Amino acid sequence: MLKKVFPKDFIWGAATASYQIEGSPLADGAGTSIWHRFSHTSGNILNGDTGDIADDHYNRYKEDISIMKHLGLKAYRFSISWPRIFPYGKGKINEKGLDFYNRLVDVLLDAEIIPFVTLYHWDLPAALQDLGGWMNRDIACWYADYADYMFQRLGDRVKNWITLNEPWVMAFIGHFTGEHAPGMKDIYGAFSVVHNQLRAHSKAVKSFKEENIKNGKIGITLSNSSHDPATDSEEDKRAAQLAHEWTNYPLFLNPIFKGDYPTLLKEKVYEYLPNNYQKDMQDIKEEIDFVGINYYSGDLIKADSNSFLGGKNVERGLPKTEMGWEIYPEGFYKILKGVQDEYNPKEVYVTENGAAFNDKVEEEQVHDESRIEYLKKHFEKAHKAIEDGVKLKGYFVWSLLDNFEWAWGYSKRFGIVYVDYKTQKRIIKDSGKWYSNFIKNNEL
Ligand code: IFM
Secondary structure, eight states: OOOOBOOOOEEEEEEOOOOHHHHOTGGOOOOOOOOOOOTTTTTSSGGOSSSSTTTTTTHHHHHHHHHHHHTTEEEEEEEHHHHHTTTTSSSSSHHHHHHHHHHOOOOHHHHTTTEEEEEEEEOOOOOHHHHTTGSSSSSSHHHHHHHHHHHHTTTTTTTEEEEEEEEHHHHHHHHHSSSTTOOOOOOOOOOOOHHHHHHHHHHHHHHHHHOTTTTOOEEEEEEEEEEEEESSHHHHHHHHHHHHHHHHHHHHIIIIIIIOOOOOHHOOOHHSSSSSHHHHHHHHHOOOSSEEEEEEEEEEEEEEESSSGGEEEEEOOOOOTTTSSOOOOHHHHHHHHHHHHHHHOOEEEEEEEEOOOOEEEETTTTTHHHHHHHHHHHHHHHHHHHHTTOOOEEEEEESSSSOOGGGGTTTTOOSSSEEEETEEEEOHHHHHHHHHHHHHTBBB
């Protein structure tokens, strides 16, 4: 078989997020986040887990960076905890919180690892939630002020910025199903959260451009799962298209690239969109430098008039990960090709891809063959996407470390590095070793 060689300058990395790995959420003057509050409210998280200790990365970042260096990662995507910098979300600044990220960035750069910073990966300052959080229109200004402050303080060293991580999840899992913080169940609220995140994102992009950061690039990271129609019937095709427009990149990229919500979805959910939302669309349409794609699995969709938006997932017998998510690399290709064909972004990054499996430590080793297979198959599809014209520039495996998997607590392990939560010992899994070797060769 012919070798699949990736472009020379392709950026291979790994990703994490603040609340999932850092621990010490209230250290050094940090404010409370909605995830701290949510995880400390009984019944919200499996086994009552919290992010209080997590991977203790707040104290062990140097060790973690030496693991990244050892693995040969070219880049590291991490997020900043907003309440570490602004304990009340706005106003008073906490320099000690900033110091942590200053140190992190400096040690990464010393190790020749490129930092990719996500400004928001769900840990909203609780003080802002008390003012309505993402449902309050003022959040666009609160967020843009925070973002601008970070551009000023880290922009001399950090060149790659991501405004929001998976805003769909924030909106619908946080405000519609209530499984995530802030735990609300309000469909109108959820759509206002979509809209305000878009407003906040574009406001931050505008201020990024004003800051004129040398070689700076800014984009957004979106969650995706491929949606195939169960049959060729018009009903199933429409249900699959609606699911795509609602849960995948179109919900956010259509406004950002084309200044309106996607057509089919807009008709369907018109009543939930904020009054006079159209007035904001011109401001929301703002050029970005790249699109971040997160992809884990696929769904087969069948029309069903009883479900929200008229479609439900049906079983197709594919193997699944520990999350119960289908392993469907073909869908990854469709998402990558789709985003390039539909919106033609200047650059695309896979900002997350990976899998949870039931890892076991045997004599200080973790033989996670299934994760290696998963990654290989997805890398193959990424390679095909590049061959077919997708401007894919980099790929971040989720995740560097096993970590706090939100409502699932510590029960799901996504890392290429195993974390023993009792001792905080790190063990590079076989997948980590495989990835390291793969990065060296840059080919499959
Ligand atoms: O752990 C999450 C991450 O925070 C966002 N994307 C999906 C991952 C796996 O569920």
